[in-house]
Amino acid sequence: MISERLKDRFVDILLVGAMALLILFFYVPIVTLVVFSFTDSRVLTFPIEGFSLEWYGELFRKPDFLPAVANSAIVAAISMVFATVLGSAGAVAWIRYRFRLQNAFRAISFLPLLFPQLLLGVVMLLWFSVLGNWLGFSTGLATVIIGHVVYITPFALVIVAVQVYGFDETLEDAARDAGASGWEVFREITFPLLWPGILSAATFAFLLSWGNFYVSYSLAGTARTLPIFVYSGIAVGSSPIYPALATLNFIPALVLVFLADFLRRRALKRQKLATA
Amino acid sequence: MRTDSKSWRDPVLVATVAPLAIVMLLFFVIPLVMTAVLSFQTTQFYRLSWTWDLKIWTEVFSKPHYWTIMARTVAMALVCVVICVLIAFPAAYALATRLRAYNAQIQILIIFAFLTDAVLKTFGWILVLDKSGVANWLLAHLGLGPEALNLLFTPTGTMIGMVYGLVVYPLFTIYLSLARIDRDLVLAAYDSGASRLRAFFEVTLPLSRPGLYCGAVLVFVLSLGAFLEPKVLGGGTAPLASELIRQSFETRVNWPLGAALTLVLIVIGALSLALSAAVLLRGSRRAAR
Amino acid sequence: MRALHGVSLDIGAGEFVALVGPSGCGKTTLLKILAGFEDQTSGTLEIQGQDMQGVPAAKRPTRMVFQKLALFPHKTVSDNIGFPLKLQKVARAEMDQRISAMLDLMHLKREYLTRYPAQLSGGEQQRVALARALISRPSVLLLDEPMSALDAKLKKSLQAELKKLHRELGTSFVLVTHDLEEAMMLADRICVMRAGEVVQLGTPSDIYYRPANMFVAGFIGETNFLPVSVTRDKDEAKVASPLAGQEAAIIAKDQVSPFLGDTQTALLVRPETIRFVTGAAEPGEWVLSGTVEEYFIKGSSTQYRVRVPGLDKPVVMDLAGSLDLPAKVSDSVRIGFHPARSFLLSE
Numbered sequence: 052m053i054s055e056r057l058k059d060r061f062v063d064i065l066l067v068g069a070m071a072l073l074i075l076f077f078y079v080p081i082v083t084l085v086v087f088s089f090t091d092s093r094v095l096t097f098p099i100e101g102f103s104l105e106w107y108g109e110l111f112r113k114p115d116f117l118p119a120v121a122n123s124a125i126v127a128a129i130s131m132v133f134a135t136v137l138g139s140a141g142a143v144a145w146i147r148y149r150f151r152l153q154n155a156f157r158a159i160s161f162l163p164l165l166f167p168q169l170l171l172g173v174v175m176l177l178w179f180s181v182l183g184n185w186l187g188f189s190t191g192l193a194t195v196i197i198g199h200v201v202y203i204t205p206f207a208l209v210i211v212a213v214q215v216y217g218f219d220e221t222l223e224d225a226a227r228d229a230g231a232s233g234w235e236v237f238r239e240i241t242f243p244l245l246w247p248g249i250l251s252a253a254t255f256a257f258l259l260s261w262g263n264f265y266v267s268y269s270l271a272g273t274a275r276t277l278p279i280f281v282y283s284g285i286a287v288g289s290s291p292i293y294p295a296l297a298t299l300n301f302i303p304a305l306v307l308v309f310l311a312d313f314l315r316r317r318a319l320k321r322q323k324l325a326t327a
Numbered sequence: 328m329r330t331d332s333k334s335w336r337d338p339v340l341v342a343t344v345a346p347l348a349i350v351m352l353l354f355f356v357i358p359l360v361m362t363a364v365l366s367f368q369t370t371q372f373y374r375l376s377w378t379w380d381l382k383i384w385t386e387v388f389s390k391p392h393y394w395t396i397m398a399r400t401v402a403m404a405l406v407c408v409v410i411c412v413l414i415a416f417p418a419a420y421a422l423a424t425r426l427r428a429y430n431a432q433i434q435i436l437i438i439f440a441f442l443t444d445a446v447l448k449t450f451g452w453i454l455v456l457d458k459s460g461v462a463n464w465l466l467a468h469l470g471l472g473p474e475a476l477n478l479l480f481t482p483t484g485t486m487i488g489m490v491y492g493l494v495v496y497p498l499f500t501i502y503l504s505l506a507r508i509d510r511d512l513v514l515a516a517y518d519s520g521a522s523r524l525r526a527f528f529e530v531t532l533p534l535s536r537p538g539l540y541c542g543a544v545l546v547f548v549l550s551l552g553a554f555l556e557p558k559v560l561g562g563g564t565a566p567l568a569s570e571l572i573r574q575s576f577e578t579r580v581n582w583p584l585g586a587a588l589t590l591v592l593i594v595i596g597a598l599s600l601a602l603s604a605a606v607l608l609r610g611s612r613r614a615a616r
Numbered sequence: 617m618r619a620l621h622g623v624s625l626d627i628g629a630g631e632f633v634a635l636v637g638p639s640g641c642g643k644t645t646l647l648k649i650l651a652g653f654e655d656q657t658s659g660t661l662e663i664q665g666q667d668m669q670g671v672p673a674a675k676r677p678t679r680m681v682f683q684k685l686a687l688f689p690h691k692t693v694s695d696n697i698g699f700p701l702k703l704q705k706v707a708r709a710e711m712d713q714r715i716s717a718m719l720d721l722m723h724l725k726r727e728y729l730t731r732y733p734a735q736l737s738g739g740e741q742q743r744v745a746l747a748r749a750l751i752s753r754p755s756v757l758l759l760d761e762p763m764s765a766l767d768a769k770l771k772k773s774l775q776a777e778l779k780k781l782h783r784e785l786g787t788s789f790v791l792v793t794h795d796l797e798e799a800m801m802l803a804d805r806i807c808v809m810r811a812g813e814v815v816q817l818g819t820p821s822d823i824y825y826r827p828a829n830m831f832v833a834g835f836i837g838e839t840n841f842l843p844v845s846v847t848r849d850k851d852e853a854k855v856a857s858p859l860a861g862q863e864a865a866i867i868a869k870d871q872v873s874p875f876l877g878d879t880q881t882a883l884l885v886r887p888e889t890i891r892f893v894t895g896a897a898e899p900g901e902w903v904l905s906g907t908v909e910e911y912f913i914k915g916s917s918t919q920y921r922v923r924v925p926g927l928d929k930p931v932v933m934d935l936a937g938s939l940d941l942p943a944k945v946s947d948s949v950r951i952g953f954h955p956a957r958s959f960l961l962s963e
């Protein structure tokens with residue numbers, strides 16, 4: 052009996068340990084970057100010898116750093132809006148409606164998720180180049196945004212779809228019964244109840260776009276977003292400014308992820324009906 | 328789940344479906360078709376000439392160089408799938424059964440890591456795996472292994488990077504399958520006299536199969552396009568298909584070749600998707616009977 | 617697929633009507649047609665003399681209490697109850713006053729107003745749902761099995777309140793339920809449905825004492841059907857059964873179902889009208905022989921199940937409870953009842 056219990060404890064520890072190790076694995080490079088951002092040496096060897104903030108200053112002195120930040124912010128904000136709106140509408144059509152050609156619609160709105168990003172970028176680059184030849188434009192931030200929308204919308208769609216799937220439509224009936232018009236039903240019931248999912252989708256979309264390298268790399272032309280800035284930098288030679296950049300980069304992401312989670316959980320807590 | 332049958336004359340349907348459908352058609356479906364068309368063209372003096380020609384395809388099929396790289400890509404992808412699933416399953420199982428109280432926090436931790444800039448994370452791995460990096464320092468100080476373990480710029484380095492980037496997918500798909508399993512089914516197995524291990528293999532594992540397959544196929548397909556990892560962590564010593572494609576576009580300016588190689592990868596991915604879909608469908612049909 | 621066939625039903629103003637039937641009988645479909653969630657493919661629906669064809673749910677003088685209540689989880693109790701008034705753009709002051717009147721009517725505490733539905737108990741949620749449905753003073757209140765999820769005790773007290781509410785408000789109530797006992801307790805008239813058709817429409821006592829056929833009779837609770845042969849004689853009917861020695865019995869007119877058919881005729885013998893016969897039979901009494909299959913002590917009564925050769929199912933009888941059991945399992949017994957006090961019906 053005691054040995055049984057011991058065995059159970061052992062399995063528990065093994066399983067929880069697997070999760071802990073995985074999280075450790077996820078954070079090894081991230082924590083390493085943060086540590087190295089405070090080094091006072093130009094050479095990136097571990098352990099770091101002394102503490103300094105000089106590389107943060109160095110980073111801001113780089114002439115193409117701030118423009119890259121601005122580009123990334125513009126791309127992420129616009130992509131977020133489009134991906135969230137298109138994904139939310141698509142999620143409702145996926146789950147709630149039945150219509151002709153629905154399977155075709157499902158396929159084309161989901162497949163980009165199953166595409167390696169580099170191939171997605173390459174395929175779109177080919178198209179934009181051909182199109183650019185005809186219409187006389189070249190790739191830049193606009194094509195990056197289009198690429199991000201294609202890549203990110205399926206993620207937003209899946210996140211909102213989960214929320215739509217758990218939606219109780221009798222609530223809409225109840226509102227209609229209480230005298231609500233179509234628009235009032237949407238404003239009072241449907242939208243507030245889907246809001247937590249839409250919020251998660253928007254956060255996800257912003258951060259996916261902010262940190263996207265592959266699609267941007269293929270479609271940016273001469274424009275530079277933050278990940279391209281880093282990539283072209285480390286291709287030349289590593290420098291402690293990149294750990295500093297990474298550390299700065301975590302702050303808005305951290306704030307956004309926790310804020311979105313806080314809002315989502317507040318909304319969910321109210322909504323969880325006690326099961327009678 | 329109640330659903331509304333809608334006709335295309337309904338403006339609500341058009342408003343919800345059309346914008347997304349148009350975006351995907353214009354910038355996803357048409358580009359795919361374009362890629363296929365391009366693979367039948369040729370280049371002359373670095374310029375595209377519009378002819379219908381099988382020259383590129385004969386080149387692709389006759390040069391063993393391409394096929395070694397394709398084979399290496401598929402092999403790396405398969406190894407990546409196995410490692411990812413082996414890592415993800417116990418962790419997902421722990422998340423679904425032992426760590427329910429901390430689910431939200433753990434999910435945030437994982438999502439945060441997932442959403443961080445891939446280039447920066449890859450750079451972080453350089454700092455970890457470098458000869459004078461964190462990993463070697465740790466090994467030396469723990470008195471384990473030889474000093475200066477050389478992982479950077481090897482296929483192992485590439486693999487670590489690929490697993491790092493993709494293990495999230497099976498983690499979530501397997502977790503979702505496991506979380507949906509009715510706990511009473513497992514209790515019923517115990518009640519019928521099954522040991523814990525037996526119950527796991529008879530009930531939990533078969534019921535989590537959809538998530539397992541979905542996760543595995545996602546990892547496989549997405550790892551076919553790995554580019555940063557072999558380049559940055561593998562040091563370009565063993566290039567994968569994505570490097571080949573990039574080179575044919577950038578260095579050789581041979582678009583038809585790039586398009587053809589892209590198509591080969593897409594076809595490999597599509598075949599594996601179709602295969603797993605067939606297996607899953609057969610499984611669910613059996614379960615429904 | 618048609619869910620309803622030739623249903624015709626008139627509901628008087630202020631009446632309490634219950635729609636009863638097994639699941640899939642079309643009662644919920646009928647309710648949804650009344651509410652305006654589904655359109656009838658043919659036929660007409662009038663409420664207060666107005667044709668409802670094409671009138672959306674929001675514009676009908678009906679309000680519904682949903683099976684799972686459908687309280688808005690993201691709105692407070694106050695916002696839930698006041699929702700119909702908000703849509704009618706009723707002024708804030710009047711709205712508050714009507715909400716608080718509803719609160720009193722439903723015996724809900726004032727501090728609940730700022731809470732969310734999830735923070736209330738099942739019974740309280742029920743009252744909030746009723747309050748939301750009644751606040752806009754509908755002329756018809758539709759109730760879709762609203763009490764099916766509650767435990768027995770809570771159900772009883774809410775049923776009593778519902779009946780009181782109906783008497784006080786003068787609103788027509790239409791209740792869908794699969795529980796005939798609930799329907800008999802609450803409704804003025806009961807509409808028993810099967811496979812999209814109305815089988816019988818009548819007062820609770822009609823339904824109980826004069827069921828149209830075996831389906832309605834069987835729906836009320838455990839009962840016995842004794843197959844008999846029938847010869848009609850003007851108003852009366854003469855019945856006989858080989859199991860009771862072919863002795864003919866006369867059934868008076870008001871003990872015969874108006875829907876009596878020619879085949880599958882049977883006597884409805886209620887369990888409480890059967891006794892064990894130890895001595896001689898009473899005059900006019902039919903006596904059957906059988907063996908006791910099982911008995912249940914139910915407190916105030918004792919139920920016996922007696923297997924009678926020639927009958928598919930055991931005969932069920934309810935005796936007044938007593939300390940000494942009249943028979944044990946597998947005893948051979950004789951049981952008797954008066955056919956003249958039974959009800960004659962058909963399948």
